[in-house]
Amino acid sequence: MANRISLNPTSYHGAGAIAEIVPEVKAHGFKKAFVASDPDLVKFGVTAKVTDLLDKEGLPYQVYSDIKPNPTIQNVQHGVEAFKESGADYIIAVGGGSSMDTSKAIGIIITNPEFADVRSLEGVAPTKNPCVPIIAVPTTAGTAAEVTINYVITDVEKERKFVCVDTHDMPIIAIVDPEMMASMPKGLTAATGMDALTHAIEGYTTKAAWEMTDMFHLEAIRLISKYLRGAVANTKEGREGMALGQYIAGMGFSNVGLGIDHSMAHTLSAHYDTPHGMACAQLLPIVMEFNRDYTGEKYREIARAMGVKGVDDMTQEEYRDAAIAAVRQLSQDVGIPQKNDRIREEDLDQLASDALKDACYPGNPREADKEQVIAMFRQLM
Secondary structure, eight states, X not given: OOOOOOOOSEEEESTTGGGGHHHHHHHHTOOOEEEEEOHHHHHTTTTHHHHHHHHHTTOOEEEEOOOOSSOBHHHHHHHHXXXXXXXXXXXXXXXXXXXXXXXXXXXXXXXXXXXXXXXXXXXXXXXXXXXXXXXEEESSSSOOGGGOSEEEEEETTTTEEEEEEOGGGOOSEEEEOGGGGTTOOHHHXXXXXXXXXXXXXXXXXXXXXXXHHHHHHHHHHHHHHHHHHHHHTTOHHHHHHHHHHHHHHHHHHHHHOOOHHHHHHHHHHHHHOOOHHHHHHHHHHHHHHHHGGGSTTHHHHHHHHTTOSOGGGSOHHHHHHHHHHHXXXXXXXXXXXXXXXXXXXXGHHHHHHHXXXXXTGGGOSSOXXXXXXXXXXXXXX
């Protein structure tokens, strides 16, 4: 079997990287930007850091901000109509996963109009054409949507999230500028950072993992465990380390998939609007405990990457315990609540059913039944 790697054609990294947007726009001959960004980023002037560059060069654009933290089918539909009316020929997605996921869905539907029913994009949709060119500018260090072939949309009517996987949605340019992430509040920094750690650990232990993606994931685990605490404290070094770590995690998991942590997290977001990163963070040590006996020696390398000393002298049980303990400690250190008080007993059966139908579940190293998933959800109550 051949292993595929899909990455951005071009990416820029480091403080001040957003200055590269204008030269790239001119080099590609783009005419008008559709700037997709969530309303809070527009309100607090973060989006303006990009639009000011366009203004300075006289490059036309239109801002679209009808984007929710868990973007909905309706957000995408409105965005498609707004794009058509704008006369734009490319998208600049400014924000976290929500802005970029919305942009990917809009861009795919514009160039593949037969998929105008947003639900038809679920799973691996057989689109024929690359989406509208996207320049992705992340403002959070977590989702890595700027380098992935995935996006997630919420179906409000059916109270579920669905995952779309499409090599045609990859942004052509990623601008990973830690200065664009400096305005993130502590709670969001912690949650998105733990989401990135979940990407790295699930990607490392998923069924499809292989040598090249293992390399990405282990380095991402090392960087995240070294720099997330500093990023939450808003240090320059912490922000820079997390910007790189989350991107490297995306380079890996986008190509091999994830596992049941993300399946369960998608379900919590769909039913209770729980922020995605928070759900992933709360579930991560629980899922690691569930998977521990199906991961070979991988928890030893996770523990090593997280800075645990003496792992080569530990038994298998000891290094597995050490890896899980290191994850719990990092989560606690950055202030992640350990419980989710929104989960209701009467919802557990539906939550578990939805999680097992989620596109991320098949990659999990251990098979699960409904009662086992319910038991994991109960640990959060």
